[in-house]
């Protein structure tokens with residue numbers, strides 16, 4: 001038994017089965033590099049980078065030092081009509097990392113806020129250019145764009161929407177890209193599915209008229225719904241259709257950013273440059289909450305240069321936009337990624353990781369396996385009448401055996417820190433294999 005000096009009652013846990021958790025708590029009390037420490041002292045190998053965010057591993061010294069120093073030097077500075085060095089420095093570093101003229105960063109405190117900020121910027125952009133009728137925002141089925149009203153409106157995960165009634169008006173959705181008959185057990189980008197982007201033109205633009213459509217937002221690789229890798233040519237087609245009709249393209253890179261898909265960002269890996277990129281999570285290596293929208297020059301200029309002198313150009317921002325501790329963490333994280341060449345490491349380890357996860361194909365009840373970079377989804381056949389139960393059982397068994405995995409529905413998602421060794425990849429995959437065998441026997 002673990003003795004705690006606190007009660008579990010009052011904390012209303014997010015995206016958690018509260019009653020189940022409080023009967024069977026899983027409490028983490030420490031972390032370093034590839035491992036968490038559980039409250040009973042067990043080391044837990046992190047197969048999920050926390051929640052897709054500690055891409056450089058845990059408690060990395062540069063990040064810890066930077067946060068500690070910053071807290072003692074400038075704890076807070078107001079971000080409206082005032083500045084401090086942090087966000088200027090982080091924005092400059094992001095400009096260097098991003099392709100093309102994705103040069104301007106607007107800071108938020110989460111991925112959800114980054115998404116809602118990008119959607120607002122898209123609407124403001126069209127107004128600034130004299131096209132206020134462009135109000136329709138297009139998302140995609142199975143998309144996850146955080147939990148704020150904009151994000152769940154363009155999002156396509158039914159469970160995240162159904163309790164909240166009417167969402168934003170002027171929304172449409174593209175079809176998702178997964179078709180088990182065509183795509184199962186694809187390695188990397190599936191060959192089938194580029195044509196699904198055409199629906200933007202043949203249905204959405206045809207129905208609403210381009211003059212009413214503001215923006216399309218997609219995760220270049222859909223993570224939270226269970227790792228859907230974009231079909232070859234799909235993102236290119238979306239870009240071309242957006243260009244043809246004056247529609248802004250937004251990539252939500254909250255998960256795919258900072259090395260996850262085998263390069264700095266999905267936009268660089270897939271070679272498609274959107275008008276805005278949403279980032280968060282890996283930006284500070286998860287150490288302090290922070291998100292950002294990185295916009296291309298024409299987006300920034302339309303809004304900022306288009307406004308009268310000395311007027312506030314965008315009536316939007318957060319008390320903690322560009323918070324000093326978040327900026328310190330981001331600079332420490334960006335230094336760590338760069339010095340340890342972690343984005344290259346992700347690309348180099350990807351083939352080993354791919355072979356390892358695809359070895360699970362022979363395990364009981366495995367319906368599909370998908371992967372790119374250092375992320376993989378292992379989809380299980382659901383137990384009839386109990387969706388998600390088989391994967392959750394595997395999650396509990398893996399945790400018991402000292403490995404943290406993540407499940408979404410009946411998909412096991414693996415997204416380990418980029419510092420992982422080959423031996424640790426084997427350990428994660430071996431533990432998942434044992435768990436799947438045990439689940440099948442139970």
Ligand SMILES: Cc1ncc(COP(=O)(O)O)c(C=O)c1O
Pocket residue numbers: 109110111112113115144145146147219223224252253254255280281
């Ligand atoms: C693609 C994507 N967008 C947005 C978010 C929301 O980020 P946050 O939880 O920081 O609000 C997430 C979180 O997982 C995400 O995966």
